Amino acid sequence: MSSRVPRVLGISILLGTLSACSFQPVQPWEHDLLAQKKMQLQPSAVDAALDEHTYFSKEASRGGAGAGGGGCGCN
Amino acid sequence: MGDADYTLEFRADHWVGRFQAMASPCEVLMDVEQEAQARELTQIAHAEALRIEHKFSRYRQDNIVHRIHRAQGEAVEVDPETAALLDFAGQCYTLSEGLFDITSGVLRQVWRFDGSDRLPTTAAVKKILPRIGWEKIRWQRPRLCLPAGMEIDFGGIGKEYAVDKTLQLLRARTTASVLVNFGGDLVTSGPRRHGQGWIVGVENPTTVVDNPPLQSHCEFELNQGGVATSGDSKRFLLKRGVRYSHILNPRTGWPIPDAPRAVTVTAATCTDAGILATLAMLHGKQAEQFLQTQHTPYWCIR
Amino acid sequence: MQLTKKNPLAIRQALAFSTAALLGHASPPAHAADNRDWEVDSAIMFYQETGRVSATEPILRLRMDRGDDHFLTLKFVADTLTGASPNGAIPTSSAQTFSGPSGTAGYTTPANSVPLDPTFHDARYAFNAEWEQPAGSASKSIYGVNFSTETDYQSIGLSATYNFDFNQHDTTLTTGIAANADSVQPIGGTPLGLSTVVATPAGGGKNEGEGGGGEAKFNINKHVYDLLLGITQVMSRQDLVQFNINAGKESGYLTDPYKILSVVDTNGALIFPDPYVHEKRPDNRGRMAFYSQWSHQFTSDVLRLAVRHYSDTWGISSNTLDAHYRLELGQRQYLEPHYRYYKQTAADFYHTSLRSSDLAGLNYASADYRLADMSSKTLGLKYGLLVGKRSEVAIRVETITQHARPSEVIGVQNQQILLPDIKASIIQLNYSTVF
C-alpha cells in the first residue's frame, strides 16, 4: 500500500502538469464547451449509479468518484 | 354625433349597435336590457373607433402619421399612445426577426393586389427595398426620426388595437358582457349572463372568388378573449397559375410563398390574435404547423 | 425561414407582455418560474452472468429546479436478482451436497463444477434524495439521505457535500462526508465465523461454536463512513481535470453470512465429515482511494479518462482505468465506446481453500472470489439518439470478464479449474428528457 500511493499521486500530478502546459485562465464566458452535458464530470447520473452498483457487487474496491451512495448487502 | 351614424337593434336577448369605421362594418353586441345603456355603449364604441381611425389613418392629412411622413427625416415628438404603438411595432419586428415591419407599406406602390396578373418587375421591387426597414428608424421615446422616403403604416395592428381599446372603454361603463367586432376582428369581455359565450361565425373567404363554395361558414362559441383574421381572398395576383398572396416579405419585397389565404386565430386579446394570425401567414407553408403548437383554436384556409 | 424555429409558446408569452404594455394592462407576473426544468433520467439494465445470476435493475432519477440554484434530486432503484452464485467452496472430483440456509432446501453440485448456491434471489429497493442549495455566491451545499432495503439487509445513510468555486469558477474544491448505518439479518441466523457448516441446518443462528477465534459476539450492524476531498480544475476551454481523495472506514459485521470455505487435507482433498466452515472477515476496514479524471473535448468528440488507486487495511489494493470516448455522429447521434480495466490484489485472509492444519491458527478467512487476486475487463458501447429538442434515448451493451487467481492450488486441486472466468453481459436502455 505504502509504495503504491506515491506512484499514483505522481500519475495524477503528471496528468495535471501535462494539461498545465497550455494553461491560461479560462474566462467565465468561455465555459461554453464545459457547460455541455457531455463535459460534465458525470455525464449520465443513471449510468454512473448502475456502474457503481455493478462493480461494487463484483469487486473489492469502492469509492473515489464521489461521497455518499447507498449501502447494499451485496458485498 | 347624430343618430344616423349608428343603428341600434334588439335581437332576442341582447342589443346590437352597428356603424361604419375603418372601412369595415363594425358592431357591438351588448348583454344589457336597457336601450339607453346600449345606446351609450354604442356611442362610446363608435367614437373610439373613429378616433383611432382618424389618428392613425395614412390617408388623412391632419394626424400624427401624416406629420411623421411630412417631417422628411426630421425628429417628430409623438404622444404616449403613438409611442406605445411604435414600441409594440418594434417588439413585433424583433419577435418576428424582421418579418413584421410597419415600414413595409411602401411596397404598395409597386404591388397592387387586384386579382390581375400584373406583377411588378424585379427592378421595381428592388428600388423600393432601401425605403423599408424598421431598423432604419431612430425611435427614442418620445422622438421618432423617420428617414425621408420611408413610411409607417399601422394598418397591420391598428384595427385590432382599436377593438381592444374600445372594449377597455366599454368595460369601464358596464360589467355586462360585450363583444366588439370591427370588420371580423373581435373581442369579448367575458361570458354572457347565463354563462354561455357569444356565437361567432368564421367566414370562408374562398367562397367569394375562384373556388366553388366550400363550407362557407362555421360557428363557435366565444367566452373570452379575441379573434382576428389575417388574409383577404380579394387581394392577390395570379400569373401562370401561381397565386401571389398579399403577405409580403419586407426583406425581399416579394410575397411569402405558399401563404394560406386566410388565418383566423383566437387569443387573450384581439391584438394578440391579430399578430399570431399574421405570424402564421408569414410562416407560409408551415402556417398550420405553427398554429398547431399554439394550443389555441384556429382556422387556416388555403 | 428563421421564424419557423421560434418556440411558439415563448412567442405567445413575449407577445402577451408586449400587448399588455400596449393596452396598459397590468403585465403578467414574472415568468422565471415557468422555465424551471424537471430533468428525468431513467434506465433499465439487464445483467446476465453466464450460468449464474441475472439481474434486472430499473432506475429513475428526477432532478427538479426549485429556483435560484436550488435543486431537489430523487432517485429510485429496484434490483431483482435471480440465479445462482458461488458459495465459496471449491469444485471437486465428486459431487458435493450443501444445506441451504435454515429451512430452505439443500442442493447438490455435480463433480468438477463450481458450487453455486441456487437459492440465491433477492429484490432490493433503494431511494435517494439530495437537496442542493447555494451557500454564498461561489459555493453550494448538497445534503443527501438514502435508504435501501432487501430481505436480509437494510441501509440508511446521510451525506453532505460542500463545493467552493474560486478563480472565476475555474477551480472547485469539494469536501464531502457520508455516513451509513446498515443492518443485516441473515436468513437462518448469523453463523459464527469459521465454525463448521452443520449438515442439518440449525434454526435461529444457534450454530455450534467451533474453531477460529470462537467469538460469541454477533454484531449484525455495520457502519460505513466516508470522507472526500477533491479539486476540479478547468485547464482550458476544452479540458477539465478532477482529483479526489476518498478515505473510508467500515466497521461491524462485514462478513458475508452465506459464504463458506472448503477445508482440505495436505493433498487438497476435502476433509470429512465436516468439509466446510463459515467465512469470517475482520470487523474493521479502513480504505483509501485516489481518483483522477480528465475530460477533453476535441472538435466535438469527448474523451473521458479516469484512473483510481485503491488500498485498504485488508491488504487489497487495486488500480482502475476507465475510458470513455464519445464519438459524435452528426448533431443528433453519438456512439460511446467504453473500456475499463481493473486489477486487485487478494485480501490477506483470502484462501481459495483452507488446510485443516491451518484452521486453528486463523482469525479470519474468506474464499469469496471478490477478495481474490483478480482482474476485470469491461468493453462497452453506447449509442445515443437525441429526440426532439430535449430528450435522448440510448442503448448500452457491455461485457465484463473477470479473471481471478487462486491463492494456492493444493495437491489434487490442480485437476480442477478452481476459479473459472466469470463473463457477464449487460444490455441497458436509457431515456432522459426535460420538461
Next chain:
Amino acid sequence: MTYRTWLYRLIFVACLGGLLSTSASADDLPKLSLQTPQGGLRLNELRGQVVYVDFWASWCVPCRKSFPWMNQIHNRYNKDGLKIVAINLDKDTNLARKFLADYPANFTVAFDPDGLSAQHFKVQGMPSSYLIDRQGKIHARHIGFKEADDSVYETEIKQLLATP
C-alpha cells in the same frame, strides 16, 4: 457588411476603447461597437439613458430565466428611458440565434463573439448584469440571475430612472 469587416472594426474599436479608458475618463460605457440585428450599436452613445447591460450565452442556464424578466422590464420601463442591451458572448453566434428562437427578446440583443465587451466589464460569471446611470457610471452589478432578487433589480432600475 461582411463578417471580416466587422471583426476588424471590433478590434480597431476595442483598441481605441482601451486607450480612452486609460485616459482618466470617468465613463464606464466603452466606445465599443457591437453588432445587433438592427445594425451597429455603440454603448457610449447610450449615455443619458439608464442602461441595463446583460452578458449572456446560450449555454448558460440562468440566462433562460433572465430573458422573460428582461422582456417584462423592457416593457415596463422602456418608455421611461431604460435601455436593455443583452450582449451575447457565444463564440458561435448561431447558437445564440437558436436560443433567441426559444427565448425571444423584445429588447436589444448584441453579439460579441470575441468577448471584448466582457473583458472591458471584467465579467466574473454568467450571466452578469450592469446597471449604468445616465452619466455612464456603473451603479450596480449582479453575477447570476436570482428569481428571488427580481424585485431588488427592479427597484434599482426604478430608482435610477427617477434620478435625472
